[in-house]
Amino acid sequence: MAVSIDLDFPSVIVGAITFWLLVKIMNRPKNFPPGPWGFPVFGCLPHFLFTRKRSRDVFKDWYYQYGPIYSLKMGSAYVVVLNSIESIHDALIRPEFQDRPRLDFLLVRKGEGIALGNGKVWQEQRKFVHQIFRDFGVGNASFEDAIVEEANFPTDALLQSDGKVINLEHHISNAVSNIISSVSFGQRFEYDDKKFQCILAKFEDIMQPSILRFGLSVFLPFTQYIPFSGSTKIRESLKTYMNFYDEITIEHQAKFDVENMKDIMDAYLLEIKKSNKNERLDVFNDDNMFWAIADLFFAGTETTTITLLWAFLFLLNNPDVEKKVKAQLNKVVGRNRMPRYSDRPKLPLVEAIISESLRLGTASALSVPHTAATDSELHGYTIPKGTLIIPNFHVIFTDENKWDEPAKFYPERFLDKDGNYVKRDDLIPFSTGVVDSVLGSSLQGWSSSSSSHTSCRKCPSRFLTGEGRPQLKESMESFTDQGSTKF
Numbered sequence: 001m002a003v004s005i006d007l008d009f010p011s012v013i014v015g016a017i018t019f020w021l022l023v024k025i026m027n028r029p030k031n032f033p034p035g036p037w038g039f040p041v042f043g044c045l046p047h048f049l050f051t052r053k054r055s056r057d058v059f060k061d062w063y064y065q066y067g068p069i070y071s072l073k074m075g076s077a078y079v080v081v082l083n084s085i086e087s088i089h090d091a092l093i094r095p096e097f098q099d100r101p102r103l104d105f106l107l108v109r110k111g112e113g114i115a116l117g118n119g120k121v122w123q124e125q126r127k128f129v130h131q132i133f134r135d136f137g138v139g140n141a142s143f144e145d146a147i148v149e150e151a152n153f154p155t156d157a158l159l160q161s162d163g164k165v166i167n168l169e170h171h172i173s174n175a176v177s178n179i180i181s182s183v184s185f186g187q188r189f190e191y192d193d194k195k196f197q198c199i200l201a202k203f204e205d206i207m208q209p210s211i212l213r214f215g216l217s218v219f220l221p222f223t224q225y226i227p228f229s230g231s232t233k234i235r236e237s238l239k240t241y242m243n244f245y246d247e248i249t250i251e252h253q254a255k256f257d258v259e260n261m262k263d264i265m266d267a268y269l270l271e272i273k274k275s276n277k278n279e280r281l282d283v284f285n286d287d288n289m290f291w292a293i294a295d296l297f298f299a300g301t302e303t304t305t306i307t308l309l310w311a312f313l314f315l316l317n318n319p320d321v322e323k324k325v326k327a328q329l330n331k332v333v334g335r336n337r338m339p340r341y342s343d344r345p346k347l348p349l350v351e352a353i354i355s356e357s358l359r360l361g362t363a364s365a366l367s368v369p370h371t372a373a374t375d376s377e378l379h380g381y382t383i384p385k386g387t388l389i390i391p392n393f394h395v396i397f398t399d400e401n402k403w404d405e406p407a408k409f410y411p412e413r414f415l416d417k418d419g420n421y422v423k424r425d426d427l428i429p430f431s432t433g434v435v436d437s438v439l440g441s442s443l444q445g446w447s448s449s450s451s452s453h454t455s456c457r458k459c460p461s462r463f464l465t466g467e468g469r470p471q472l473k474e475s476m477e478s479f480t481d482q483g484s485t486k487f
C-alpha cells in the first residue's frame with residue numbers, strides 16, 4: 001500500500017533549516033581533535049551552566065575522556081584545549097599560535113597592550129616593558145626596598161589584629177597593587193584611600209573571568225549588547241579605571257623630566273616623544289600606553305594575590321612546614337633585617353613553598369587564551385584559523401599520572417634529598433614558549449618571596465595554629481573559577 005505524505009511549503013522550510021542546523025552542529029572541521037558534542041547555538045556552554053562542578057574540573061573530565069588535545073564548540077567559537085606540556089610548548093613556540101582573541105567589547109579606548117595585543121605592536125610593547133622592568137624592576141635596589149616596605153603592611157595588619165579574624169585578601173591585594181603602582185606610576189596609596197579602594201574593586205570586577213560573566217561575551221557576542229550583562233559591567237569598571245589613569249597621566253606629563261625618569265609611565269612618555277620625532281606612532285602612542293599599563297595591573301594583581309593567599313592558607317594548615325620554614329628564615333636571614341632577593345638561593349624551602357602554592361593554587365588555571373592566526377597543524381590535527389587555544393594548567397599541575405598525591409600540599413616534592421630546590425619542568429605557571437610571561441614571573445616571584453618571607457618571619461605561631469583558622473578543605477571546595485579565595 002502506497003503511503004502519501006503531504007508536504008506543505010512551511011514544513012519544507014522548517015525541515016530544511018533543522019537539517020542545515022543539525023549538519024552545522026554535528027559537522028566539526030575536518031581532522032579536528034576529538035571532543036564533546038555541543039548544543040545548538042550554545043555549543044558546550046550549558047555543560048558549565050548546569051553543573052555544580054568548577055569549570056576547571058569540567059575541562060579536566062574531558063581530558064580523561066578525550067586525551068591531551070581535545071576540542072569543543074563554545075557558542076559560535078571553536079576551541080582547542082591543550083592538556084600536556086608537549087602540546088602547549090609545541091603550539092606556543094610557533095608564531096601562528098601567538099595571537100590573542102580580539103575582545104573588542106572591552107575596548108573603551110582604542111589601542112593594544114601586551115596581554116591582548118597581536119603582531120608587531122605586541123612584540124614591541126612586550127620588548128619595551130621587559131626592558132623597563134629590568135631598568136626599574138628586577139635587580140634594582142630601590143624597587144626592592146619598595147617591595148620589602150610594602151610587605152610590612154599586611155604583616156603589621158596581622159600583628160595588630162591580635163588573633164582576631166581579618167580579611168587578608170584586602171591587605172594583600174592592596175600591597176600587590178601598590179607594588180605595581182610604584183613601578184608603573186611611582187606612587188603608592190594608603191589602604192583606606194577611597195579612590196584606590198574603588199579602583200581595586202573595579203579590578204576585581206574585571207578580573208573575574210568566569211565562564212558565565214566573561215565567557216558569554218566572548219562566545220556569544222550578541223550578549224555584549226544586553227544591558228547589565230557581564231560586558232557592560234566590565235566596560236563600566238574599565239571607564240572608572242580610565243579616569244583614575246588619566247589624572248595620573250596629566251600629572252606625569254606636566255612633571256616630565258628626561259633627566260629624572262622614575263617609573264614605567266615616564267619611560268613610555270619618552271618613547272612616545274621619540275616616536276613622534278620619527279613619525280612612528282603606530283607602536284608607542286597614548287592609547288597603547290593606557291593598555292600596556294592596565295595589563296600590568298590586570299595580569300599582575302589578581303594572580304599574585306591569589307598565589308600569596310593560597311600560600312598562607314597552606315601554611316596555616318600545615319604547621320610542620322611552617323615551623324621548618326621559620327627555622328630556615330631565622331637561620332639565613334636572622335631577626336634583625338628583612339629578607340632580600342639575593343637570599344633566595346639560600347632559602348630552598350621558601351622557593352619550594354612558592355612553587356607548590358603556584359601548582360596547587362593554580363592562579364591561572366586556564367592561562368590566557370591564544371588564537372590560531374592561520375590554518376595550522378598541531379600534533380597531526382588541523383586547527384582552523386580563528387580557533388581559540390586554551391592551555392589547561394589545572395590538568396598539568398594536578399594530573400595523577402605526573403604528580404604523586406597531587407591534591408596534597410607537599411613542598412618537599414620540589415626538594416632533593418639534601419634539601420636543595422629542584423625546578424620541575426611540569427610546573428609552568430607563567431606558561432611556556434615565546435609568550436612565557438617572564439614579566440610576571442620575575443616581579444611576582446620577587447614580590448611573593450619578599451612578602452611571604454617577611455610575614456612568616458614576623459608572625460608568631462599563634463596566628464598559624466589559632467582556633468578559627470580557615471580550613472583547607474572548605475577553602476578548596478569554595479574556590480570558584482572566579483578566582484575567589486576569600487577566607
Ligand code: HEM
Pocket residue numbers: 092114115116126180295296297299300301303304307363364367368369429430431432435436437439440441443444
Ligand atoms: C602568580 C603570579 C602570576 C601568574 C601565575 C601569571 C601567569 C601568567 C600567564 C599564565 C600568562 C599567559 C602567558 C601566555 O599567554 O601563554 C601571563 C601573562 C602575562 N602576565 Fe602574568 N602571571 C603572574 C603575575 C604577573 C605580574 C606580577 C605581572 C606584572 C606586573 C604580570 C604580567 C603579565 C603580562 C603583561 C602578561 C601578558 C604577556 C604577553 O602576552 O606577552 N603577571 N601571566
